[in-house]
Amino acid sequence: MIKLFKNLKSYWKNIVGVLTFTMIGVLCELFLPRLMGNIVDNGVVNGDINYILKTGLQMIIFAIVGTSSMIVSAYLSSKTATGFGRDLRRMVFTKVEGYSLNEMEKLGTSSLITRTTNDINQIQQVAIMSLRMMVRAPLMLIGGFVMAFSTNSTLSRVLLISGPLLLIVIATIGRVAFPFFKKIQEKIDKINKVMREELSGIRVIRAFNKVDFEKKRFEKANKDLTETFLKVTRIMTLVMPLIMIILNFTNVAVIWFGSNLISTNNMEVGQLMAFIQYVMQIMFSLIMVSVIFIMIPRASASATRINEVLELQSDIVDGVEKLPENKEGDILELKDVTFNYFDSETPAVKDISFKVKKGQTTAIIGGTGSGKSTILNLIMRFFEPTSGEILLNGKNIKNISQDELRKHFSLIPQKTVLFTGTIRDNIKMGKEDATDEEIIEALKIAQAYDFVQKNKEGLDYILSQGGKNLSGGQKQRLSIARAIVRRPDFYLFDDSFSALDFKTDKILREELKKVTQNSGVLIVAQRISTIMDAETIVVLDDGEIVGMGNHKELLKSCEVYREIAQSQLGEEALKDE
Numbered sequence: 001m002i003k004l005f006k007n008l009k010s011y012w013k014n015i016v017g018v019l020t021f022t023m024i025g026v027l028c029e030l031f032l033p034r035l036m037g038n039i040v041d042n043g044v045v046n047g048d049i050n051y052i053l054k055t056g057l058q059m060i061i062f063a064i065v066g067t068s069s070m071i072v073s074a075y076l077s078s079k080t081a082t083g084f085g086r087d088l089r090r091m092v093f094t095k096v097e098g099y100s101l102n103e104m105e106k107l108g109t110s111s112l113i114t115r116t117t118n119d120i121n122q123i124q125q126v127a128i129m130s131l132r133m134m135v136r137a138p139l140m141l142i143g144g145f146v147m148a149f150s151t152n153s154t155l156s157r158v159l160l161i162s163g164p165l166l167l168i169v170i171a172t173i174g175r176v177a178f179p180f181f182k183k184i185q186e187k188i189d190k191i192n193k194v195m196r197e198e199l200s201g202i203r204v205i206r207a208f209n210k211v212d213f214e215k216k217r218f219e220k221a222n223k224d225l226t227e228t229f230l231k232v233t234r235i236m237t238l239v240m241p242l243i244m245i246i247l248n249f250t251n252v253a254v255i256w257f258g259s260n261l262i263s264t265n266n267m268e269v270g271q272l273m274a275f276i277q278y279v280m281q282i283m284f285s286l287i288m289v290s291v292i293f294i295m296i297p298r299a300s301a302s303a304t305r306i307n308e309v310l311e312l313q314s315d316i317v318d319g320v321e322k323l324p325e326n327k328e329g330d331i332l333e334l335k336d337v338t339f340n341y342f343d344s345e346t347p348a349v350k351d352i353s354f355k356v357k358k359g360q361t362t363a364i365i366g367g368t369g370s371g372k373s374t375i376l377n378l379i380m381r382f383f384e385p386t387s388g389e390i391l392l393n394g395k396n397i398k399n400i401s402q403d404e405l406r407k408h409f410s411l412i413p414q415k416t417v418l419f420t421g422t423i424r425d426n427i428k429m430g431k432e433d434a435t436d437e438e439i440i441e442a443l444k445i446a447q448a449y450d451f452v453q454k455n456k457e458g459l460d461y462i463l464s465q466g467g468k469n470l471s472g473g474q475k476q477r478l479s480i481a482r483a484i485v486r487r488p489d490f491y492l493f494d495d496s497f498s499a500l501d502f503k504t505d506k507i508l509r510e511e512l513k514k515v516t517q518n519s520g521v522l523i524v525a526q527r528i529s530t531i532m533d534a535e536t537i538v539v540l541d542d543g544e545i546v547g548m549g550n551h552k553e554l555l556k557s558c559e560v561y562r563e564i565a566q567s568q569l570g571e572e573a574l575k576d577e
């Protein structure tokens with residue numbers, strides 16, 4: 001947690017303010033019992049009204065200054081802690097943005113969300129408490145003790161027993177509770193995960209009548225979290241009664257011994273009253289410390305989880321070299337690329353070598369799970385190849401920055417992702433400064449303009465989260481338009497025509513040809529009709545290339561391709577080839 005708190009450095013002015021105002025506040029509070037004792041011993045006992053009024057006025061001034069200082073200190077500490085929380089959220093977000101998909105999978109989306117929200121909240125709470133209490137409590141403790149000792153040193157011995165006793169009780173309870181706090185955060189992760197799956201998969205869950213099953217799954221996670229909370233709460237409920245017992249016994253002891261001292265004329269009544277207040281201040285400062293100690297274990301479990309995110313080194317490091325100028329005939333080349341997912345021993349793709357030339361279409365075909373999407377993910381550098389290299393214009397993509405690399409590509413992912421906002425906003429993701437004319441042209445090529453035009457809002461039609469107010473095919477066409485508007489050097493289509501009917505698929509590809517003449521096109525497809533015109537077709541089977549060439553060549557040379565073609569086009573169609 002200390003590591004995280006180092007980020008408070010930029011708030012040093014606020015922190016100095018908190019310390020100063022807390023100090024003033026505490027000093028004022030410490031003087032009040034002394035003044036009250038004086039009123040009793042010197043004013044009340046002697047019947048000196050003037051003294052009472054004068055000292056009373058001093059008490060009012062001390063009270064006003066003390067309270068005002070505490071208000072300023074509370075304001076500054078809240079401002080600092082919330083700013084600190086905002087900084088942490090920003091740091092985590094920026095770090096996660098730089099992760100490769102491997103790291104994302106290692107930590108898990110739900111856990112990353114909990115860490116950015118709930119865990120950072122814990123730290124923020126502790127920061128507020130610490131700023132307010134960490135100065136106030138020790139200052140009050142020491143100041144109270146000094147004042148109590150200076151009021152009556154004999155009676156102060158009572159504090160030497162009750163003070164440490166209180167600390168021992170609090171420390172023991174904190175120690176027992178610590179492991180549970182870590183578990184609580186993990187269980188919140190779990191509940192978030194179930195909730196996320198339930199919400200995103202609600203249609204499938206209902207369609208398969210799995211609502212009860214999901215309910216049970218949620219109940220289980222919920223019960224698990226509740227039980228852990230209960231366990232920790234049971235332990236924590238011991239804190240207050242134990243503190244109160246010690247506090248009350250201390251008071252009884254102070255009054256008992258104080259009365260004896262008064263009866264032997266070694267103490268005055270006002271002094272005893274002031275002493276009792278100091279005891280209260282000391283004990284309450286110990287309670288404040290205990291509250292922090294109770295919060296620290298949970299926050300420190302959260303801090304560990306946040307540090308895990310901040311310290312996880314991405315296996316993808318930005319290169320610094322510049323990409324050579326684009327020329328006609330620039331190519332993307334994969335050379336003996338092999339890749340294993342982090343939790344898998346067998347490679348998802350193995351020894352992959354092929355080229356994607358500008359002005360040509362290259363296609364990848366293969367059964368499900370044969371590694372087609374993996375190849376596109378490697379080209380976009382979402383993952384780093386385990387071995388082999390990917391070259392763009394002859395330069396290993398490792399050596400250039402990810403921004404620089406991705407500028408040259410438009411990826412049309414298998415699962416369409418659209419964002420909340422207008423159609424215009426979504427298309428502009430491809431090119432920030434795209435004009436309406438460019439957007440409309442892209443929509444026309446992507447065969448999306450007709451349905452966009454049908455809405456009276458046109459480009460201003462607002463898409464709900466994930467584009468849920470559109471059909472699968474409409475979403476896919478918008479995703480294609482977003483890629484087209486960019487006019488990249490390379491288009492990567494990951495099974496991006498699957499939701500289109502055959503006719504639209506055909507027209508779209510014909511239109512596409514007009515704008516991709518100077519670009520390299522890499523198409524991953526299941527449908528042979530989508531890719532049979534490609535200059536080069538790469539046939540994948542179980543992560544390995546089993547054939548490469550054009551349609552005609554592959555029909556002759558590649559058994560796997562022939563089988564796919566046969567199953568999709570029929571024996572008759574193949575006879576004409």
Ligand SMILES: Nc1ncnc2c1ncn2[C@@H]1O[C@H](COP(=O)(O)OP(=O)(O)OP(=O)(O)O)[C@@H](O)[C@H]1O
Nearest residue numbers: 105341344348366367368369370371372373374375
């Ligand atoms: N994130 C992942 N973590 C672990 N293994 C994965 C991951 N994604 C894919 N795989 C595995 O890698 C292999 C290749 O997957 P990939 O998604 O590249 O196949 P694909 O050919 O695109 O399949 P499809 O046509 O069904 O989309 C599969 O065996 C799959 O189980």
